Structure formats: structure tokens, C-alpha cells
Amino acid sequence: MISRNPRLGALKAGYLFPEIARRRREFAAAYPEDPAKPETRIISLGVGNTTEPILPHIDRGLIEGARQLGVPEGYSGYQDEGLLELREKISRVFYPETGGDPFSADEIFISDGAKCDIGRLQLLFGPDSKVAVQDPSYPVYVDGSVLTGAAGPWTGEGYGGISYLPCTAENSYFPDLSKLQENSVFYFCSPNNPTGAVAAKAQLEELVTAAKKKGCLIVFDAAYAEYIRDPALPKTIFAIPGARECAVEVNSFSKPAGFTGVRLGWTVVPKELHYAGGESINADWNRVMGTIFNGASNIAQAGGLAALSPEGLQEIRQLCDFYLGNAKCIRTALEGLGVSCVGGDNSPYIWARFPGRDSWDVFAEILKSCRVLTTPGAGFGPSGQSFIRFSAFGHRQDVEEACERLGKLGQR
């Protein structure tokens, strides 16, 4: 018999989102939906999964990409590194803030999504690396570190090898960087999942300064950058001078273009980045991608190119505006009940505080009394306790109905 990788046994509980789906199924089995009673239908404001159709110009790009594969002059096979045109376009469209010094195509790696890249990036650092996360954070940073062996043993509250840097109302959801340990890989997400907070320029400057001083590498997750509406808030870590020497950035077409099922993302790995021993991180990332990844779908890349045309960018804005409209409904409804919230203005997540309550209990209460599915804050880390994350991804009618039902939670 083969033996199991012991790191799989080190993972605590199930991955958060399947666990929520399991609890939903369990609840629906106990309290079935009745098609004759629409009020019994469960509405999901839980997982951050897009719901609206891909907009026409981008959709036509996908269709044309598929059509090209069916004719000899358009057919293409493996495209390991990603279309050159797409990499150049990403550099021009998303990184104009980099002081007139755009990224070269070989610093931009096309992939099947940000989550997959985060998992693969963790292979660069190995089991002896030090890991730091914002607490709360997207679970992949921690769970992926458990799989590489970098997370250390479970201590009851968290993993011993991970520094959890609290992001709470008390520090306006920006961590105390004096607690960042030297030589750590620091996963930083802005706009943040789950808090919805967006780091200001001065905060990102502080982050880059701290990372450079302490020899840390920032893995900057910008998956929600296109939701930023305040022009003063940076959409990329590379808007900050010096970031090229201390940061990689993962990003995705999932949330701006509705590509959660299409699968297309990218990672920027500047050539300035080196390990302590002087080796190039860009060269290693190229090696990892070449070894265990075989390129993003040609069809998805055709869709990505369409998304970066002027019409596509307009559609991206339109789609994000739609979900931001949902976010506004949710936040207004919660605040109307006296629930204190952050997020939802430059991000699709609302982070709602239920002081003194266990977040899994509040999750169960909202599910039972309102038949609305949410995500309990504790699933994102110890500092998420007593919070609930509301996702703004949903059909407008469902979101409005969910907001109405939330009234059953009563005045707080």
C-alpha cells in the first residue's frame, strides 16, 4: 500500500467552501425547499461565485476563439507561456501606474486562475519558508502552506509556522507591520477577501518599505482590483515604487469578466526578484510553470483579449458596477438593522460584525431564519470570529429578496 502524504492529515477540517455547501445540503435535507413557497428557497450570498452572463463583446471573443480552432488557418495547440499579445496587453492595460516602465511579456505568466497560481507559487518557497497572512484571509494561503509543509503544526487556534497578522476594526483592517517577521512570504489581498477593505496608497508604501527592510516577499492578490472605484486607491502593488524588488502579483479574469468557469488569470513576476542565494525568482517560476502547467485554454485567452479591448473594458466596468450595486443593497440593509459593516464600496464583499457571537452560530441563524446562505468569518482565520461575510455575487432580484429577508434578524 502507498502511504499518504502526512501534510494532508495536517489540514484542519474541510476546505471552507465545500464545508459551507455541505452545511447547506444538511440544512436543506432537514428543512426542504417547497417549490410552492418561494420564501423557502435558499438564496446564496455565500461563495463569491459570479452569476451574470458574460457580456456580448467578451462572449463573442470566446466564440470566435472556439471557431478558430475548427479551421486549419486558425487552429493552435499548446501555448505554454500564453499568447504574447495577451501578455503585452495585460502589461499595457493593468500596469500603467508603474512609472512608465511596463513589464516585459516574460514577466507576465498567463494561467488558469489566481487560486491555481497561488498553489503553484507555494512550490517556490518550500517547507522551511516563513509564512505570514492577513488575519482573516482567503483560505488558500494557509491551506496551501499546510500542503507544502510550511505551515507547521496546528496549535488549536492556527498553525505554528504561520504569522497571523490581525486585520480588525481596531486597526482599520490594515495589519501592524512591526509584527511581520523577517524573511517571510506575506500573502496580502487588496481589495480584501473577506473584509472588503482596500489598502490606501500610503499603507501599500508602508508595506513595500517593510517588506524590503525585512527581506520579505509579498504575494499580492489583486483578484478584485477592478472593483475599486475610488481613484485614490491603487489597483496594483506595482503602483508603489520599489514593489518590483519585493512583490509578485496574482490576478484573474474571474471576477471582473465573469470567467470563474472559463478560467483565466495571470501572475506578474518581476525580473528584479531574487532569493537570498541570488537565484532569479522569475526563472524559477518559469521552470515551475513549464513543469506542471500546460498553458491556459486558447479559447479563454481569446476571451481575455476581447476583454482587454475598449469595448471589453467597458463591459468589465459594467459587470463590476452591477455587483457593486448588489453590495450597496446588502450593506444598506444590514446597516438599517444596526449591524456594523465594512466593504462593499470598492469590493464585492461586506464584512458584518455580530459582537460577542460565534460566527458559525450566526451563519446557522441567518440560514434558518432568513434562508440566506453566508460565509462565517471564523472560516477565514481567528480574527474572523464574530463576523459574517456577505458576497455581492447574485442576481439582483435574489439579492433584493435576501435583503428583505434579513429584516427577520430584527433590530440590533
Ligand code: PL4
Ligand atoms: C470558491 C482573493 C471566492 N472554489 O477564480 P480564480 O482562481 O482566478 O480566483 C480565486 C480567488 C483568488 N483570490 C481571491 C479570491 O477570493 C478568489 C475566489 N474566492 C470566495 O468566495 O472567496 C471563491 C471561492 C472557489 C475557491 O476556493 O477559490
